Amino acid sequence: MEREDRAVLERLRQESGRSALYERLAASGDRDELAAVLTAPTQPLWARELVAYRLGLAGDRRAFEALVLLLNHRDPARCACAAQALARLGDPRTARAAAALATNELRVAYALHPVRLLTELRAPESVPALVTTLQRRLRPHDPYRRVALACVEGLATLGDPRARPVLQQALAHPPLAEAAMGALARIPEQRGR
Template sequence: MTTGALSEPQDGTEFEQLLRRVRAEADSRGAQAERAELEALARDGGPGARDALAEVLAETGRPLWAQEMAAFALGCAGDRRAFETLVFLLNYRDPLRGATAAHALVRLRDPRTARAAAALATNELRTAYALHPVRVLVALRAPESVPALVSLLGRLLDGPGPHWPIALACVEGLGRIGDARARPVLREAAAHHRLRPAAQAALARAGG
């Protein structure tokens, strides 16, 4: 577990991208002071700052952008008080918020993350928002990862209108993991011209 917020270079880059987006949202609502305070706490990363950020997540009525900032900083610091908010944002309808949540969840290293991501990825009612849960599963390579990705990809291949970007993410992710259990569904994916190159490459890595 890391000991301070935004301690890795990639975390700082992701945070700056988050800030550019949040500044426009917060400042347009006249919340410059609140946003500046949260930014300072996130950059601080000390125990007191993390406690203050955790209070933001516990308070009712806080705007979503404030919760996102606090959860991202806590998640990158390895503080598990961010878990519930990050999981909520992972499957949010805004893909940018899903991306930042995925980044923080991978760094959080909470043992509950893989199960939560698998549940979100395989939820048939939330398929349109499954891309970032898929990416979390691939990054974690947890015991839940391959079964969830295989299940989701199989359903997308069988369905009348598959979400091709999500199916492609499953194929590429299974290739990176390289688990032999994925061979049957990857062979099915190779029959679809949009997925064929990625599926063939994934099969090679999975020993198929």
């Protein structure tokens, strides 16, 4: 088991109060039993997160909707857990959902993990969503610098020439300038201009 997996499971064990339900769900190999928790009434959030995480890691697409909801949660640990599981899930809807969350101005405070997930997925939706999100973060006095920096870093990783204009604009923002310069250096020059 990877270190991230152990950390997620230990956090959820603590949140459950080391309950018998936690131990049963953590030990279960029955995907149908786990999936039933996602739709059963009155299940605690930690239980839904636990089964969505486990199903996501196993590639069971029944976890998709629950993981997307957790990706947009106010608790960063839940967002990180969902992003990790969604990256492994392999559901073709993931990039579209992450792009919708990253570009939703009403939820921008929770966009950090969707932005990072888009970078990891390298999907067709990734660059346009990161460009849009970064462009909005370049407004004066924008409080979401961590989201902006994650966009710059993601665009550097993706190295797509479509990011060049917004990264050049980011050079004018001191908290982003160094990262934007590095990102621009990683984008190949377009030939034939």
